Amino acid sequence: xxxxxxxxxxxxxxxxxxxxxxxxxxxxxxxxxxxxxxxxxxxxxxxxxxxxxxxxxxxxxxxxxxxxxxxxxxxxxxxxxxxxxxxxxxxxxxxxxxxxxxxxxxxxxxxxxxxxxxxxxxxxxxxxxxxxxxxxxxxxxxxxxxxxxxxxxxxxxxxxxxxxxxxxxxxxxxxxxxxxxxxxxxxxxxxxxxxxxxxxxxxxxxxxxxxxxxxxxxxxxxxxxxxxxxxxxxxxxxxxxxxxxxxxxxxxxxxxxxxxxxxxxxxxxxx
Amino acid sequence: xxxxxxxxxxxxxxxxxxxxxxxxxxxxxxxxxxxxxxxxxxxxxxxxxxxxxxxxxxxxxxxxxxxxxxxxxxxxxxxxxxxxxxxxxxxxxxxxxxxxxxxxxxxxxxxxxxxxxxxxxxxxxxxxxxxxxxxxxxxxxxxxxxxxxxxxxxxxxxxxxxxxxxxxxxxxxxxxxxxxxxxxxxxxxxxxxxxxxxxxxxxxxxxxxxxxxxxxxxxxxxxxxxxxxxxxxxxxxxxxxxxxxxxxxxxxxxxxxxxxxxxxxxxxxxxxxxxxxxxxxxxxxxxxxxxxx
Numbered sequence: 076x077x078x079x080x081x082x083x084x085x086x087x088x089x090x091x092x093x094x095x096x097x098x099x100x101x102x103x104x105x106x107x108x109x110x111x112x113x114x115x116x117x118x119x120x121x122x123x124x125x126x127x128x129x130x131x132x133x134x135x136x137x138x139x140x141x142x143x144x145x146x147x148x149x150x151x152x153x154x155x156x157x158x159x160x161x162x163x164x165x166x167x168x169x170x171x172x173x174x175x176x177x178x179x180x181x182x183x184x185x186x187x188x189x190x191x192x193x194x195x196x197x198x199x200x201x202x203x204x205x206x207x208x209x210x211x212x213x214x215x216x217x218x219x220x221x222x223x224x225x226x227x228x229x230x231x232x233x234x235x236x237x238x239x240x241x242x243x244x245x246x247x248x249x250x251x252x253x254x255x256x257x258x259x260x261x262x263x264x265x266x267x268x269x270x271x272x273x274x275x276x277x278x279x280x281x282x283x284x285x286x287x288x289x290x291x292x293x294x295x296x297x298x299x300x301x302x303x304x305x306x307x308x309x310x311x312x313x314x315x316x317x318x319x320x321x322x323x324x325x326x327x328x329x330x331x332x333x334x335x336x337x338x339x340x341x342x343x344x345x346x
Numbered sequence: 347x348x349x350x351x352x353x354x355x356x357x358x359x360x361x362x363x364x365x366x367x368x369x370x371x372x373x374x375x376x377x378x379x380x381x382x383x384x385x386x387x388x389x390x391x392x393x394x395x396x397x398x399x400x401x402x403x404x405x406x407x408x409x410x411x412x413x414x415x416x417x418x419x420x421x422x423x424x425x426x427x428x429x430x431x432x433x434x435x436x437x438x439x440x441x442x443x444x445x446x447x448x449x450x451x452x453x454x455x456x457x458x459x460x461x462x463x464x465x466x467x468x469x470x471x472x473x474x475x476x477x478x479x480x481x482x483x484x485x486x487x488x489x490x491x492x493x494x495x496x497x498x499x500x501x502x503x504x505x506x507x508x509x510x511x512x513x514x515x516x517x518x519x520x521x522x523x524x525x526x527x528x529x530x531x532x533x534x535x536x537x538x539x540x541x542x543x544x545x546x547x548x549x550x551x552x553x554x555x556x557x558x559x560x561x562x563x564x565x566x567x568x569x570x571x572x573x574x575x576x577x578x579x580x581x582x583x584x585x586x587x588x589x590x591x592x593x594x595x596x597x598x599x600x601x602x603x604x605x606x607x608x609x610x611x612x613x614x615x616x617x618x619x620x621x622x623x624x625x626x627x628x629x630x631x632x633x634x635x636x637x638x639x
Binding site for chain 1: 352571624
């Protein structure tokens with residue numbers, strides 16, 4: 076008896092909590108299909124009286140969201156190159172013995188402690204010195220490497236047996252062939268999680284594009300959305316459409332891959 | 347045969363290490379250097395115009411009322427937000443851990459989703475929800491017969507509103523860490539407690555919570571570091587207002603650096619933030635050590 080009551084209690088608590096947590100999403104999507112006037116009426120309507128796509132059309136036709144979208148995709152693409160560098164470094168630290176390895180690895184880990192606010196001013200000045208401010212390279216380069224990811228990948232790769240690598244070497248395989256044909260396939264569980272999180276991180280990246288890009292042609296979706304909110308501060312339905320464009324792709328991706336993330340937390344060693 | 351080229355490991359770690367030196371380690375040195383200068387937009391164009399000012403930036407910061415304000419606000423964010431995130435994510439994790447079926451996996455996804463959604467989009471949506479006149483929250487309060495709340499219009503309330511939003515976003519990732527930790531507690535602990543006749547509350551108090559101490563430590567440190575850098579929420583939603591009531595240290599640094607182009611001054615402020623972060627982390631580590639002993 077007591078058990079059933081408990082079950083009911085916990086389920087309903089989660090149900091209420093879950094509903095509260097999802098209110099912002101529900102409201103965002105519904106409002107994005109309302110007319111500007113309807114979005115501002117009090118009392119508000121729940122379901123849009125007249126479904127309209129005008130805000131989405133407006134975003135892409137007049138407000139440059141197509142450009143922002145492309146820029147965001149470019150950043151995502153290069154973030155995957157960054158993931159490759161992180162993976163290579165993880166492998167280097169996991170499976171090679173070389174002089175100064177400990178010191179270099181500690182230096183890599185130490186960079187985790189540096190907050191973005193500390194590096195943003197000097198990085199901007201450095202990029203300026205290299206002539207990279209207001210360029211795509213300037214937006215991409217500072218965020219390419221993440222020490223925490225190197226650490227997690229390294230942790231996973233230390234569990235790969237050395238014999239496997241040695242015997243491939245004896246068979247005459249080149250180092251990079253070993254890396255791409257043996258190490259990467261074996262590291263799928265950790266790399267899947269990393270790829271998803273890298274995608275999400277790049278898709279959501281805000282600070283570097285905000286600082287480095289002056290030109291609207293280089294804006295990403297998040298910077299463009301912040302600009303939109305500033306310029307159309309009372310057009311709520313339009314803002315909600317912009318937010319929906321940002322959120323929905325990640326949401327859809329996440330629904331497909333969420334299992335890997337949840338399981339990944341058990342395999343990547345945070346316990 | 348087995349001879350390995352000494353260069354090989356460097357080929358693998360090289361790209362990452364070079365980029366980290368360029369964009370993480372070198373910047374710290376640059377930051378240290380320029381915090382003792384008066385570099386601004388003119389100095390950036392012509393290095394001859396940069397002057398060494400010793401500790402002037404730091405002295406000015408200690409006298410800058412807006413900087414004081416930003417430190418105070420950041421401490422408010424941290425001292426309310428961090429405990430709230432920990433309590434909320436732990437309770438959600440405990441409830442989710444109660445059963446495993448389709449419905450509960452769905453809930454797990456639901457609570458996680460806010461933490462992967464874009465912070466700007468979230469801030470835009472919540473700005474609408476918080477709107478004084480046409481926002482959903484005030485409408486709900488009104489229908490319950492309550493007064494309008496000036497969510498973003500009152501300096502203290504605005505801080506609370508930003509905290510609510512950031513807690514909502516912060517639950518997901520920490521909940522997952524707690525769930526992983528909960529699932530790694532050996533079942534035999536609870537079986538032994540059952541034999542001793544322990545009730546549910548005792549099991550929670552004497553087995554579950556102590557077993558989670560490492561997860562709690564990890565969550566506390568990462569959340570603390572994150573909240574000390576509170577930036578996007580006030581940047582998008584309030585711009586630091588009203589009456590600088592939501593100005594955080596990170597936003598102060600950003601505004602000084604990129605709106606007023608006072609790079610030297612902003613770099614000095616960022617180093618103070620860095621010291622805050624290091625001190626907070628060290629306190630956590632010593633606290634954790636003494637608890638283990």
